[in-house]
Amino acid sequence: MPSKSKILLIYTGGTIGMKKDFQTGALKAFNFSKLLQRVPELKLLDCEIETISFDNPIDSSNMDPENWVQIATIIEDNYESFDGFVVLHGSDTMSYSASALSFMLENVSKPVIFTGSQLPIGDLRTDAKENLITAIQIASLRENGKPVISEVCLYFEYKLYRGNRTTKINAEHFNAFGSPNYPFLIESGVHLKVNLELRLPLISNMNLKVHKNFDTNVVIVKMFPGISETVLSAIIAIPNLKGIVLETYGAGNAPTEDWFLDLLSEAVKKGLYIVNVTQCSGGSVHMGQYETSTGLKKIGVISGKDITTEAAITKLMYLLAQNIDPAEFKTIFETSLRGEIV
Numbered sequence: 001m002p003s004k005s006k007i008l009l010i011y012t013g014g015t016i017g018m019k020k021d022f023q024t025g026a027l028k029a030f031n032f033s034k035l036l037q038r039v040p041e042l043k044l045l046d047c048e049i050e051t052i053s054f055d056n057p058i059d060s061s062n063m064d065p066e067n068w069v070q071i072a073t074i075i076e077d078n079y080e081s082f083d084g085f086v087v088l089h090g091s092d093t094m095s096y097s098a099s100a101l102s103f104m105l106e107n108v109s110k111p112v113i114f115t116g117s118q119l120p121i122g123d124l125r126t127d128a129k130e131n132l133i134t135a136i137q138i139a140s141l142r143e144n145g146k147p148v149i150s151e152v153c154l155y156f157e158y159k160l161y162r163g164n165r166t167t168k169i170n171a172e173h174f175n176a177f178g179s180p181n182y183p184f185l186i187e188s189g190v191h192l193k194v195n196l197e198l199r200l201p202l203i204s205n206m207n208l209k210v211h212k213n214f215d216t217n218v219v220i221v222k223m224f225p226g227i228s229e230t231v232l233s234a235i236i237a238i239p240n241l242k243g244i245v246l247e248t249y250g251a252g253n254a255p256t257e258d259w260f261l262d263l264l265s266e267a268v269k270k271g272l273y274i275v276n277v278t279q280c281s282g283g284s285v286h287m288g289q290y291e292t293s294t295g296l297k298k299i300g301v302i303s304g305k306d307i308t309t310e311a312a313i314t315k316l317m318y319l320l321a322q323n324i325d326p327a328e329f330k331t332i333f334e335t336s337l338r339g340e341i342v
């Protein structure tokens, strides 16, 4: 008889484990052991679960690259002993963390599933139990002794998504995440319906390589009608700035005014990487489709194609820390590393 899957549950914080502060009424993270007491159903699952918690669980608005390294190190240290990992994380920045971890964990061959909830696990109407239980079930799925999922994913409200394709779309609904440019990998209904052909292929012949450096000298600039030369030039002049994710209109369009293109062109010549992503929730950048993006293409702006802003900024921070030859940076950025871009 095959042995039971071993799952490591990593608690970083988030609403799932929060409760109301008596005095202020605000939600605060609480002790992880109490979280497990609230889900006796976990004992019914056909897998062995061990848990590990951040010493100080955080609201995910406080997440930063150091915390990503903490999560990656826990996975690295326990990689051989477990079949899958479930990361409990606040929903606010979960898409950033899932994207970051996807870049950090090169050659991952086991499931790493991020999940959380909109209501605390102790709340009567909580969405936490379904998210937690199904995320664990998916992390323990195996077929012919091999994991069904072998990438960094995000599970929320009956859907499993590729983590670096997701974005938080709603602060109210239980259905809080979308993956506008890539279909879900699994849907949870009466059965778990796996879209086999959409998964990343299992990498079985290479060892896990964990990348722990990020360069945070980056910024996201969202275009808006009225953005001024003073504002944009001040941003570009930030000391040590190395990269900009530029959220443009539609299919990657921006003003054609001289001051705008000259500023960006100077920045690119000085070695700044500028990535063009669309501020639309779905679709792709196609530089050159309109006259309003031809100039950006000419000056060497990188095409973010259909990448999310969350994946673009984390990929930029990750690649900037990799000492990549500037002549190759654009091509590498525009290439899919973990299924994050078309």
Ligand code: ASP
Residues within 6 Å of the ligand: 013, 014, 015, 016, 058, 059, 060, 061, 089, 090, 091, 092, 093, 116, 117, 118
């Ligand atoms: N503010 C919370 C957090 O991101 C929201 C949540 O957990 O859903 O930690």
